[in-house]
Amino acid sequence: MFLNQFLLLAAILFCIGVYGVLARKNGVLVLMSIELILNAVNINLVAFGAYWNATDNTNVSGQVFALFVIAVAAAEVGVGLALVLLIYRNRQSIDIDDVDMLKG
Amino acid sequence: MLALLVAQNIAFYIIAALMVVGALRVVTCKNLMHAALWLVLVLAGAAAQYILLASEFVAITQVLVYLGAIIVLFLFGIMLTRAKTGTDDDLDNKKSAKFIGGGIAVLLLGLMGYSLIDGFKDTEFGNLMVQRTSQVSDSIFSTYLLPFEVLSILLLAALIGAIVLARRD
Amino acid sequence: MFNMIDKVWIIPALMASSFLVILFFGKRWGTRATAGIGIAAVSICLLLSVIVAGNWISRVNHPPTGAALAADVLQANGLTPQTGENIAGEVNAATHDSGETVAAGSHATMSESAHTDASASEHGAEHESVPPVVRAVTWFQIGGIEFEMGTLVDGLAAMMLITVCIISLLVHIYSTEYLHGDVRFTHYYAFLSLFTASMLFYVLSSNTLQMLVGWELVGVCSFGLIGHWWEEKKNTDAALKAFLTNRVGDIGLILGVIITFFAAGGTSFNVLHINEYALSQSANTTLLLVGALCLFGGVTSKSGQFPLHTWLPDAMAGPTPVSALIHAATMVVAGVYLIARLYGVFFSGLAIGSSTFHYVAFIGGFTTIIGGLLAFVQTDLKKVLAYSTISQLGYMVMALGVGAWTAGVFHLFTHAFFKACLFLGAGSVSHACHHTFDMREMGGLRKKMPITHATFLIATLALAGIFPLAGFWSKDEILAGASSGQQNAYTIMLIFGLITAFLTAAYMGRAYWLTFWGDYRGHAKPHESPKVITVPLMILAGCAILFGFTNFPGNFFGIHLPSGVTTRFEHFVEPTFAFPPLQHAEFTPWLAVVSTILAASGLFLAYQYYEKNRGPHGLTSRNKVALAGYTFLENKYYLDDLYTGVVAGSTKGPLARAANWFNQNILDGIINGIGLGARKIAAVVYVVADQLIIDGAVNGSGQGSEGAGQLLRKIQTGKVQQYASILFAGAVVLAGVLVFVV
Incomplete structure (x- = not known):
């Protein structure tokens, strides 16, 4: 197997995720797209981890980093959904482009 | 040995194809519930890829955390925000925004694809060995102890933050 | 006496726990208990600090030898000595190995003295090389580098411990009365405890990373205490100004810490290790110069050096005891302490030993004059003291800059006490005068507040450097150090120092006479403060009298005291390990x-x-009518003239008239000329340097960012996804540049 197989798969998933983040209006869907991006990164990490592990058997840093990313993703989804819920409660809609009070 | 490699490759391409299709459906389909289910496919595919990469612990965690918890969280989110159960045409941004997003994504893909192919050419995995869970735990609790502690604080903060944000006073 | 020097971490830990207790239980237990906890904790700390100092003195008198010395050298270099039965043999061997790296520094004697058993004690008795006591544990480990956390005790640290503890204790006591009935009494005491803990943590740090932590902690406490009365916008503004100005310098400090870390091999933040490297032959002096200048950026902001001194006068918005503790005696000297601690870096980076002029010494000298002149045009008593603090900090920095390490640190030590005394005295005055610090509403207080007056006078004389008070000895040592230098004299710094000696005495005299002499001009009924306030003042005044003798010179106008009494401060405080070989200026x-x-x-x-109101009074007023009215009504100047010039002149004989003419025209002319000149210069400096240039730069940067903001707000639609598009597009462009161009 080539390292690039996994890296390219990750790249494709990442770009699909980016598209989703930019093109979707629904808050929950944007969060899902972010999950796609995070998973793409994880595939990268695990692939490189496996690659290094083949030369140095004691090194499992790739897996450890992937685990950390999973944990952070869990935190992110938790807070993100709480935010979406709050937005819904305040404006009866979870369309991201309605929330534009930051404009100068 | 060769047979194993061929089998690995075939498995990879089938799973990869499923994942790409699933991911595309996540970002395009008109039904919120379906999008969540397509996401399940992508996440499960990722877990399968981890198995192929001999990283069993991450694979298991992926299944437990993503499929077990995060998807459920998404479904709760969908339900609590009372989304339409059927198709909903109002999930996407304007055409122009979709166009810009697509353009950026394609550009990004071209750039990454070029540099990956240029950079790693046909680097092969060496002899893939199973990365044992005990090694992972040793690594977390020695080399990466501090990041681990920081992460636990982060999770705690996220927990509190989520409660504060979501509760009805 | 039991050995406290190994367990010195207890001292900051004690204060930190006092902070936590006050924070969590202070409100519930009431103000008396709160103050009691704080005072008890500081008292214990002071006791322990004295024990530590005693330990250190006995260590210098009986330096460790053989295996104990070797183990200390290892620990000082950030290594862990082996433990076990045959420690002596193993460590001796280990010292031999590390001797190579150690001997690269200034003290090749180290590995020798470790081996010679019989002669070692004599060797040590010559005060050759006493390694500091370093006790460290691994904090965390990342990227193969071990980050340590530990304590380092040497004479400098012990001196700082005692200084901080004494002043903190007195301020704790003083504050019980000064902040009596304050709404945020608990908050105040919690911050005082936290500040003391942070400061002690800072001075005991064994590595630069830890110093950075302590440095920021004291900054936070300073912020919180300046803004103690945050209901008034003025105070919050001052707190913010202090905090933000310090941020500017902190960037320099962080850069300096990083640069010195990598310069010294990128393996350890250990202070001694860095000094060791800086003084070795193989040191990269260019890198050290950059590192020293970056570190000096931190010093510039924290220790109020030109041009970042502007926050310090504003910081006087905080309660007066806080000004005494933080903005005069302890926190602001953190920068000076940093130079003293990392002296190897500054010494070789700036080539202090061989040069006659360099950035640090110049900024120090320049700051003394700037601060001294600005003190003249202030009407607020605390502001006079604040500018005076700036000026004196410049003195210390200048002393360190010219290579007079002991003199600079000695001045830090003496200044802490008399400046704290002045601030607390000012607080006592204001306590009596309806919380005003305006000297125009004071006057004649010497009869009404005899104790405050006496202590303030002693501290003023000490600050002015009048024999035999503390300031005389330390100031004189600095001047001697500047005049002899290491190899060449720092003549410009000497001139700066002498001018400032004059200015200091003059503006302190002004403050003193305006406050305590003449007639009372305010509307309150001044009265002497209670004992809780006057006793700390008396103690500090006592310190201001006595502590100068701790470094009595070896040859004072031909008086030769036995060598066991002279230059004790230098003997015990000046490091001998990982320290440049300095020449000591004679008296x-x-x-x-x-x-x-x-x-x-x-x-x-x-x-x-x-x-006596001689001199060009009222000349600064612009309006002629107002000037005439003001001088006529308010000034007894014309009456004095009438009496002395006309009445006395016409009744006495020609001789008396001649003498009077001489007195009026020549002497007064000189006096007036000097007074007028000083006042003019001060006004010009204040208007041009302080108000125009510095404030102009600050305002200019503000306006610049506002303009940029006006331009940028056009793109700001508030749509998150639009931002994300820009973000990703930017990422694509940058990545493209990286891939295809670079």
Whole structure:
């Protein structure tokens, strides 16, 4: 197997995720797209981890980093959904482009 | 040995194809519930890829955390925000925004694809060995102890933050 | 006496726990208990600090030898000595190995003395090389580098411990009365405890990373305490200004810490390790110069050096005891302490030993003059003291800059006490006068507040450098150090120092006479403060009298005291390990005489000008009518003229008239000329340097960012996804540049 197989798969998933983040209006869907991006990164990490592990058997840093990313993703989804819920409660809609009070 | 490699490759391409299709459906389909289910496919595919990469612990965690918890969280989110159960045409941004997003994504893909192919050419995995869970735990609790502690604080903060944000006073 | 020096971490830990207890239980237990906890904790800390100092003194008198010495050297270099039965043999061997790296520094004697058993004690008795006591544990480990957390005790640290603890204790006691009935009494005491803990943590740090932590912690406490009365916008503004100005310098500090870390091999943040490297032959002096200048950026902001001194006068918005503790005696000297601690870096980076002029010494010298002149045009008593603090901090920095390490640190030590005394005295005055610090509403307080007056006078004389008070000894040592230098004299710094000696005496004289002499001009009924306030003042005044003798010179106008009594401060405080070999300036009689004359004349001129009202008063008023009215009604100047010039002149004989003419025209002319000149310069400096240039730069940067903001707000639609598009597009462009161009 080539390292690039996994890296390219990750790249494709990442770009699909980016598209989703930019093109979707629904808050929950944007969060899902972010999950796609995070998973793409994880595939990268695990692939490189496996690659290094083949030369140095004691090194499992790739897996450890992937685990950390999973944990952070869990935190992110938790807070993100709480935010979406709050937005819904305040404006009866979870369309991201309605929330534009930051404009100068 | 060769047979194993061929089998690995075939498995990879089938799973990869499923994942790409699933991911595309996540970002395009008109039904919120379906999008969540397509996401399940992508996440499960990722877990399968981890198995192929001999990283069993991450694979298991992926299944437990993503499929077990995060998807459920998404479904709760969908339900609590009372989304339409059927198709909903109002999930996407304007055409122009979709166009810009697509353009950026394609550009990004071209750039990454070029540099990956240029950079790693046909680097092969060496002899893939199973990365044992005990090694992972040793690594977390020695080399990466501090990041681990920081992460636990982060999770705690996220927990509190989520409660504060979501509760009805 | 039991050995406290190994367990010195207890001291900051004690204060930190006092902070936590006050924070969590202070409100519930009431104000008396709160103050009690704080005072008890500081008292114990002071006791322990004295024990630590005692331990250190006995360590210098009986230096460790053999295996114990070797183990200390190893620990000082950030290595862990082996433990076990045969420790002596193993460690001796280990010392031999590390001897190579150690001997690269200034003290090749180290590995020798470890081996010679019989002669080692004699060797040590010559005060050759006493390694500091370093006790460290691994904090965390990342990227193969071990980050340590530990304590380092040497003479400097012990001196700082005692200084901080004494002043903190007195301020704790003083504050029980000064902040009596304050709404945020608990908050105040919690912050005082936290501050003391942070400061002790800072001075005991064994590595630069830890110093950075302590440095920021004291900054936070300073912020919280300046803004103690945050209901007034002025105070929050001052707190913010202090915090933000310090951020500017902190960038320099962080850069300096990183640069010195990588310069010294990128393996350890250990202070001694860095100094060791800086003094070795193989040191990269260019890198060290950059590192030293970056570190000096931190010093510039924290220790109020030009041009980042502007926050310090504003910081006087905080409660007065806080000003005494934080903004005069302890926190602001953190920068000076940093230079003293990392002296190897500054010494070789700036080539202090061989040069006659460099950035640090110049900024120090320049700051002394700037601060001294600005102190003249202030009407707020605390602001006079604040500018005086700036000026004195410049003195310390200048001393360190010219290579007079002991003199600079000694001045830090003496200054802490008399400046704290002045601030607390000012607080006592304001306590009596309806919480005003305006000297125009004071006057004649010497009868009403005798104790405050006496202590303030002692501290003023000490600050002015009048024999035999503390300031005289330390200031004189700095001047001697500047005049002899290491290899060449720092002549410009010497001139700066002498001018400041005069200015200091003059503006302190002004403050003193305006506050305590003449007639009372305010509307309150001043009364002497209670014992809780006056006793700390008396103790500090006692310190201001006595502590100068701790570094009594070896040859004082031909008086030779036994060597066991002279230059004790230098003997015990100056490091001998990982420290450049410094020349010590001898006591210079002519300098002492000149500086004392300057100081005395400064006081005399201030007396003439402000008490006797001789000199060009009222010239600064623009409006002529107002000037005439003001001078006629308010000033007894014309009456004095009438009496002395017309009445006395016409009744006495020609001789008396001649003498009077001489007195009026020549003497007064000189006095007036000098007074007028000083006042003009001060006004110009204040208007041009302080208000125009510095404030202009600050405002300019503000306006610049506002303009940029006006431009940028056009793109700001508030749509998150639009931002994300820009973000990703930017990422694509950058990545493209990286891939295809670079």
